[in-house]
Amino acid sequence: ARPYNSETERVAAFDEFLRIYNHERGHTALRGDSPADRVPNLAGQYS
Numbered sequence: 005a006r007p008y009n010s011e012t013e014r015v016a017a018f019d020e021f022l023r024i025y026n027h028e029r030g031h032t033a034l035r036g037d038s039p040a041d042r043v044p045n046l047a048g049q050y051s
Contacts, residue, residue: 008014030036 008017025039027038027040029038031038034042
């Protein structure tokens with residue numbers, strides 16, 4: 005958590021937060037995997 009000086013500043017940081025949260029950060033409920041690791045066929049990753 006961190007404070008933001010404005011709603012504009014918070015909105016500007018949101019996309020990067022989501023990228024890290026969903027693609028890089030390991031989640032204990034997923035045994036250390038990120039959500040993106042557990043979801044098959046994300047956009048652009050079809051096999």
